[in-house]
Amino acid sequence: MIEELENISTKYYKKLVNTDDIIEVRVQIGKNNFRLLGFEDCGRFVILTNGFKKKDQKVPKQEIKLAEQRKLDYLKRRNNNE
Secondary structure, eight states, X not given: OTTTOSSOOXXXXXXXXXSSSOEEEEEEETTEEEEEEEEEETXXXXXXXXXEXXXXXXXXXXXXXXXXXXXXXXXXXXXXXX
């Protein structure tokens, strides 16, 4: 859906506020809700960094921090290879 649609409902895909442009992808399998965090790279690719089973309304801060750390690591490695 992310690759094929121009606009995606925030029910499935949204940027998280007060983060370093981290996005949340929502997935439901049966009665289980999962969240995948990541970021957009140059507006063309979605890089997923981590995922977890959703238990609360809020995204755990440690999951956001992990996504931000992995984003920084990815960008450093990408820039070193250019």
